[in-house]
Amino acid sequence: MSLLNDAACVESSEVLSRFRNDVYACLKARADALFELAETLLCEPGPVRSPVDLSLSPEYRRGHGALYGGLNHDRIDAEQLRQVLAGLLLPRWPDGRIVLAVDVSSWLRSDAACSAERLFCHVYRRAKSASQFIPGWPYSFVAALEMGRTSWTAPLDVVRLGPADDATAVTAAQLRGVIERLITAGRWRSGDPDVLIVADTGYDITRLAYVLRDLPVELLGRIRSDRVLRLPAPPRRYDPRAAGRPSTAASSPWPIPPPGPNRR
Known part of the structure; x- marks a missing residue:
């Protein structure tokens, strides 16, 4: 063999x-x-x-x-297999840092009505100019990323999310297990740069950072495009002619333009 x-x-x-x-x-x-x-x-x-x-x-x-x-x-033996993967040589960036990515990939099972613990998975561009929810099994992956333009990754762990699971809690436990196995295997030693963990939108980075605060990790997450962090919050305004509830500072990322004939 x-x-x-x-x-x-x-x-x-x-x-x-x-x-x-x-x-x-x-x-x-x-x-x-x-x-x-x-x-x-x-x-x-x-x-x-x-x-x-x-x-x-x-x-x-x-x-x-x-x-x-x-x-x-x-x-x-899944735990033994995880230890084997953690003991492999991992790709490192020029500064010697290990970069891990965490994301969810769904196995769509719309035609398997008898399969247990299916969830509605958010899938993009399956319908006309819109996203939709399709029954399937979501899996949380943790992989080590390489430098440069490449599609090669080093998968380190995978966990299937169930209907009763807290996605953030499962992700935190999964990342903790991966980091501890890397330390045990000698892939990270004292004095090495902290392991960088990158995540896409949808992850509670603040909660993950608090739960993993005792580990040598740094978290980098992409925020939603409608978040307002840099510009000051404009004053609340109310237009009685407008439909719906009054607009707030979070509804628009740009300052409110001054009133006038050229407002449009």
């Missing part, structure tokens, strides 16, 4: 061989079937429409019965 010792003549091959052995050790049941299934997924040139199609690939040397047996009766 790994490269031969005499073939691992370069460092990259040795790292790959060690990683394959460590991943195989995390499979506690039906290890051969699951490992070959993972290799088949990586070797597929396009998207996989059905699991049974993988049994027809040359990389999978077993029948479709072994494939379904591995999926139904497998056992993976």
